[in-house]
Amino acid sequence: VKVIFANISSNGNTSYLDMNCLFLCLSCMFEALQSLLPLQVKKVIYDLPELDDTNFVLTQIITQSEQEWNLDCSDMIAEVVDVSRKVQGVFLSIEGTAANRQ
Numbered sequence: 001v002k003v004i005f006a007n008i009s010s011n012g013n014t015s016y017l018d019m020n021c022l023f024l025c026l027s028c029m030f031e032a033l034q035s036l037l038p039l040q041v042k043k044v045i046y047d048l049p050e051l052d053d054t055n056f057v058l059t060q061i062i063t064q065s066e067q068e069w070n071l072d073c074s075d076m077i078a079e080v081v082d083v084s085r086k087v088q089g090v091f092l093s094i095e096g097t098a099a100n101r102q
Contacts (some may be wrong), residue, residue: 001025002050005057014071019080022061026083033090044092051091058088 002020008014033041045051061084069077 001029002053002057005061009060014069016071016076019069019071019073021077023033023076023080023083026080026087030083030087030090033087038094041090045094047090055088055091058084058091062088 001022004018004025008018008022033044036044048054062081066074066077073078
C-alpha cells in the first residue's frame with residue numbers, strides 16, 4: 001500500500017491502473033484481516049513493523065480530495081477511500097480493544 005501510494009503521490013498524474021492496483025491491494029488486506037480472529041488480527045498488527053506508516057497512508061488516502069488525486073474517476077476514488085476506511089477501522093478496533101483491556 002505504502003509503495004503504491006508513494007508512486008501515485010510522486011508521479012503527480014494518477015492513472016486508473018494505479019488506482020485499481022491500490023484498490024486491489026487494500027481489498028486483499030481487508031479480506032485477509034477479516035478472515036482472522038480478533039486475537040490473530042492483533043498479532044498481525046503488532047508484528048507489522050510498518051503499521052504506523054500504513055495507518056498514516058490510509059489517513060492520507062481518506063482525507064485526500066478528488067482534485068488531489070488528479071484523476072477523473074470519482075467512482076474509483078470513492079472505492080479506494082471506502083476500503084481504506086474499512087482497513088483503518090479494523091486497525092482501530094483492535095487497538096481500541098487492547099486499550100480497553102489494560
